[in-house]
Amino acid sequence: MKNLLIGTAALAMMAGAALAESHSVVRMGTEGAYPPYNFINDAGEVDGFERELGDELCARAELTCEWVTNEWDSIIPNLVSGNYDTIIAGMSITDERKEQIDFTQNYTQPDPSAYVALAGAEVDLAGGVIAAQTGTIQASYVAEHGATLVEFSSPDETVAAVRNGEADAVLADKAYLDPIVAESSDVAFTGEDVLIGGGIGLGIRKSDTELKAKFDAAIQSMKDDGSLNALIEKWEIGETF
Amino acid sequence: MFSYCTDPATLDGLTWLSCYLTTGKHLSIYWSVGTVLLLLAITAPVALMFGFGGAAAARSRFAPLSWLGKAYIAVVRGVPDIAFFLFFVIALDQGFEWLRHQVKCPDWDQPIRQGNDFVVCAEAKLPLGNAAQWVHETYGFMLAVLTFSIVFGAFAANVLFGAMRAVPRAQLETAEAYGMTPRQTFWRILVPQMWVFALPGLSNLWMVLIKATPLLFLLGVEDIVYWARELGGAKTARFTDYPHPDWRMWYFFALLVFYLAFTRVSEIVLDRIMKRLTHGQATTGGEAQRKAA
Numbered sequence: 463m464k465n466l467l468i469g470t471a472a473l474a475m476m477a478g479a480a481l482a483e484s485h486s487v488v489r490m491g492t493e494g495a496y497p498p499y500n501f502i503n504d505a506g507e508v509d510g511f512e513r514e515l516g517d518e519l520c521a522r523a524e525l526t527c528e529w530v531t532n533e534w535d536s537i538i539p540n541l542v543s544g545n546y547d548t549i550i551a552g553m554s555i556t557d558e559r560k561e562q563i564d565f566t567q568n569y570t571q572p573d574p575s576a577y578v579a580l581a582g583a584e585v586d587l588a589g590g591v592i593a594a595q596t597g598t599i600q601a602s603y604v605a606e607h608g609a610t611l612v613e614f615s616s617p618d619e620t621v622a623a624v625r626n627g628e629a630d631a632v633l634a635d636k637a638y639l640d641p642i643v644a645e646s647s648d649v650a651f652t653g654e655d656v657l658i659g660g661g662i663g664l665g666i667r668k669s670d671t672e673l674k675a676k677f678d679a680a681i682q683s684m685k686d687d688g689s690l691n692a693l694i695e696k697w698e699i700g701e702t703f
Numbered sequence: 704m705f706s707y708c709t710d711p712a713t714l715d716g717l718t719w720l721s722c723y724l725t726t727g728k729h730l731s732i733y734w735s736v737g738t739v740l741l742l743l744a745i746t747a748p749v750a751l752m753f754g755f756g757g758a759a760a761a762r763s764r765f766a767p768l769s770w771l772g773k774a775y776i777a778v779v780r781g782v783p784d785i786a787f788f789l790f791f792v793i794a795l796d797q798g799f800e801w802l803r804h805q806v807k808c809p810d811w812d813q814p815i816r817q818g819n820d821f822v823v824c825a826e827a828k829l830p831l832g833n834a835a836q837w838v839h840e841t842y843g844f845m846l847a848v849l850t851f852s853i854v855f856g857a858f859a860a861n862v863l864f865g866a867m868r869a870v871p872r873a874q875l876e877t878a879e880a881y882g883m884t885p886r887q888t889f890w891r892i893l894v895p896q897m898w899v900f901a902l903p904g905l906s907n908l909w910m911v912l913i914k915a916t917p918l919l920f921l922l923g924v925e926d927i928v929y930w931a932r933e934l935g936g937a938k939t940a941r942f943t944d945y946p947h948p949d950w951r952m953w954y955f956f957a958l959l960v961f962y963l964a965f966t967r968v969s970e971i972v973l974d975r976i977m978k979r980l981t982h983g984q985a986t987t988g989g990e991a992q993r994k995a996a
Contacts, residue, residue, distance in 0.1 A: 486833040495933060497942040502933065504943055506727035528836055533920055536789060542819045543793045544800075544828065545839075562819050618936035622949050641939040645946070669820040 487526050488673065490516050491546035494531040495616050496638055498697040499552035499662075502531070511697035512550045515569060518689065519664075522680040535596060535615055538562055541665060547673060548666055552635065554599045554659030564668045566677045568661030569690060571701035575600050575658055578639050579624060579631040581650040586630070593620040593629035599659045600633040624649060637699050711944045723945045732930035736961075739916045739926055742844070746851045747909065753856025758863035759889075772860070779857030788918050792850050796829065803827040840924070847922045855912055862904035867893055869900040871985060899980040899988070906973045910966055931958050 492500045494508055503509035508529040520527035530546050541549050541563060554572075555565045577592070579585045588608055594601040596613040604611040612629050614620045621642060623629040631652060632639070643651055664681075666674045684690040691702040707714070708722035723729070760772025779787070800823045801815065808824035815822055825831075830838045870893055878888040917928040935951030981988040 489839075495936075497939070501942055502728055504726040504728055504945065506731045509942075526833075530836070530839070531925070539789070539793060543797060543821050544823075545796075616932065616936070618932075618949075621937065622951070625949065641941045642937070645939045645941075646948075667820045667822075669817045669822045 487528055488520065488548065489546035490520075490527050490529050491532050491537060491541060491549050491551065492529065493534045493537065493551040495534075495618060496552050496635075497641065498637055498699065499635075500550070511693060511699055512552065514697075515684075515690070515693055516550050518684065518693075519677055519680040522683055523676040525676065533615070538665070541667060544667070547670065548664045548677070550664050552638075552662055553665055555661060555663045556599055556659060558602075559665070563665045564670075564674055565663035565665055566674055567681055568663045569681050569684075570662045570694065570699055571703065572657055572659055572661045573700045574636045574655035575603070575633055576636040576639055576651055576655045577631045577633055577653045578621065578643060578649050579652040580627075581648055583630070583652075585652055587653045590630035591628075593623040593632040594634065595620055598634075600635075603656065603658050604633055621649070637697075640698065719945075726945065728934060731925070732927060732934060735925055735927050735930050738844070738924065739919075742848060742851070742916060742919070742924075743913060745848050746855065746912065749848065749852040750855040750859055750908075750912070751905075753852050754859025754863050757856060757860025758867060761860065761864050762867060764885075776857050776860045776864070779854055780861065784854060784915070784918060787854055788850060788922065791853075792846055792922055795849070796846060797821050800827050800829050803829060843922050843924050847919055847924050850922075851912070851915070851918075855908055858908050859905060862908065863897065863901050865904070866897040866901035870896045874985070896984065899977070899984050899986060902973070902977055902980060906969075909969060909973070913965060913969070914962065927958060927961070931955055 492508055492512060494500055494502045496510075498511050500508060500510040500512045508531065513529070516527060516529070532540050532546070534551070537549055537551060537553075538559070540546065549563070553559070553565075555568055559565070577585070577587055590609055591612060592604045592609045593612050593614060594604050595617050596615055601611060601613055612623060614623060617634060617638060620629075620632045620634060621639075624632045625648065633656075636655060639651070643649055664677050666677070681690070684693075685703050694700065694702050705722060705725065707718065708725075711719060711722050714722060757772050757775050760768050761776060763769045763772065782791075800821075804811065804815065804823040804827035807826045811824050813822065830842045874892055874896060875888055878892040883891065916926045919926040920929045931954035932951060935949065935954035937949045938946050940946040977988075978992075981992055983989060983993075
């Protein structure tokens, strides 16, 4: 066992003999299951609002970027340990997350979250069973407001839970739910939208101040020339700046 | 893939299905079947090596070595797999990077732990930050193999430890009486005879290992269960040319068939191995074989 470990380590060291420049490639970590923000398209590649946004930001900041997908559950630990350099996965800026990682300035307005239930169903949003994705702002909102929370690891499963009756309603970003409601007759929006979170930003390691500054500047330049608004409208993300 | 697939909305029936099943995204799931099989093919022998080492160490008459073997078996078996996969792998990765950091960047003046962050110099990153995606994937895969091997190695060690004790004492005594050294007794008498006792336990482990591959996704390696969930989820027409409702049931059904077929083949192979191992052994099975012959 010891020999194997030492062998692996030695191999790894030889493999890394080439010199690396700091951030010559920026790895963009995303979930790939949250359209329109990010999803895997038919060709098997990352696509969506954040793909276009990220590519444009990288071009403006003159960075070479590469896209990687990671499960939502472990997306922060893997950033912190350096498996990729940014989280660009529809992640709202919250104080709780700020304790672990830094965020760039927001690239979307605080997006309203909405409830979706079976069409025509009377749902008690304050005390019923509400589905939300684990570790999201919606999940903590439901937990804090007295309803019974059922958590799922992917966004798709939260909607499926409403369809099969496991939950009375699902709470998620409105931009995610919109196309689903528009194309199906069995589910519909219900109740009032709720405003939670402080908009979405890129998650970046706290120690990576240089990268944060670059992305901040790039986002600002996209805000200034209106190209960010154009992207938001194209992907129907919500309010423009 | 096919030339008629340019506008899937106009297709139906089998033509639609043939286009749907050959999208780039579906090729990923076929590819991931290969990943899973490769993982099993590498992990099984490596885990067996870990197990053999652990069991041999636990039996050792040299006390510290025996403690080491027993501690390995007890600790790894006691920690839940998911915790192991979330924390141990990250720790292992950071351990490698820390070692490289010590070697490559001796004059680095900043702390490596900055709050939550683990910061090593760019030359020490593993794989290097500018490496191609396939290098990252291979590295993640190797980490997965190592972690699976350590976890399943501990269980295998326990099985082998038990199997070594199940070999009739009379066999070893006879070896001693012939003047064999402990080392000779171990390699020539004990090891060849223990497999027949170990195989039922090891075959259980193999079956569990086959089904443990979804843990891979915690390491960023995309396995078949991940793709089945991703592909099966309901898709709206805005984001794909092939919109469909929740089809996870069908995808998981396909997985069920895959796993059943795979375990069935494993059973047949294991049965054969069992037959060969039983041959000439001083066990009930061996005796039955002798009478039948």
